Amino acid sequence: MPIRVFLLDDHELVRRGLRDLLAGERGIAVIGEADRADGADQAILAMRPNVAVLDARLPDGSGIEVCRQVRSQDPAIACLILTSFDDEDALFTAIMAGAAGYVLKQIRGTALVDAVRRVAAGQSLLDPTVTPRVLCRLRQDSDQGGRLAGLTDQERRILVLIAEGLTNRQIATRMFLAEKTVKNYVSSLLSKLGLESRTQAAVFATRLGN
16 A cells, blocks of 8 residues: 655645655655645544645644644654754654654655655654754753653663664564564553653653753
8 A cells, every 4th residue: 555645835836846756656645735734634634644744834823733633633644744944942842742753844855755654654753953952952951750750670771772763673682572562662651651652752761861
């Protein structure tokens, strides 16, 4: 089955460019698009794409808020925030809204296609040009260590490995566990920490380390 993609951007030329780029790739189908935040969440939920590519800033709202609404009702839909603005606040908000990725519109076409494929496969993706500054900001924020109290030692070790960027398979190899067991541990620690994604877990772990 092709990766089903929904596009949200208020600029027609941008949407057309994205549609032509993605539709020209084998295994990707653009199934819908919108130019306004209003009603976009309902359109996305009705069409149930694998990936929603959302402009962070729209005249009538925010693609990040659309992401939050979609993810709260259907966590299976991966949201990729695409923006022209190198904005730390927006990136942090996007992470906490459940976005699987946050990339700048200056990204090369091949890299964007790769980003869509990666988030569709369940991976997290943040633009490397903005991530370090956000992580620095998070390190300086208030300590969240109390939230670790409910984690088992095994879950804490897995949290650290998530922060290092390891996949479930790599963690399983490192810890001599079955991949399914690691998946269960990850689901458990996310639930205990009140987080929705591996990206949030990685940010949380990095924040604790400083």
